Amino acid sequence: MDEMDTPQELVSYLTPRENNEMMSTYQNTTAIACPACSEPFDYLIVCKQDPTSLSLSEVMDLCVSTGDNGNPFLFTHRE
Incomplete structure (x- = not known):
């Protein structure tokens, strides 16, 4: 991944686990x-x-970023 990737672009590289409203x-x-x-x-x-x-x-x-639409993206790191 290069620094130009947005959180929305990262989703395509990740495994979906849960989705609700x-x-x-x-x-x-x-x-x-x-x-x-x-x-x-x-x-x-x-x-x-x-x-x-x-x-x-x-x-x-937790690390936090925002998407293009302003929604928060939380990146979790286990201790």
Whole structure:
């Protein structure tokens, strides 16, 4: 991935895991680098509604970016 890739473009390289009216979740099964920190991320969470609530079952670091439409993209990193 080069730095020109947007979060929307990253989705085509990820494995879809969950999709509902509030969010979509994709797993990074190929160790793509996070656009915010350049480390591989575990999951990409695309928030579709404002507000959206997340319940995380484990402690993890988050990097945040926004798409062209202003929706937040959360990149998760397990500790």
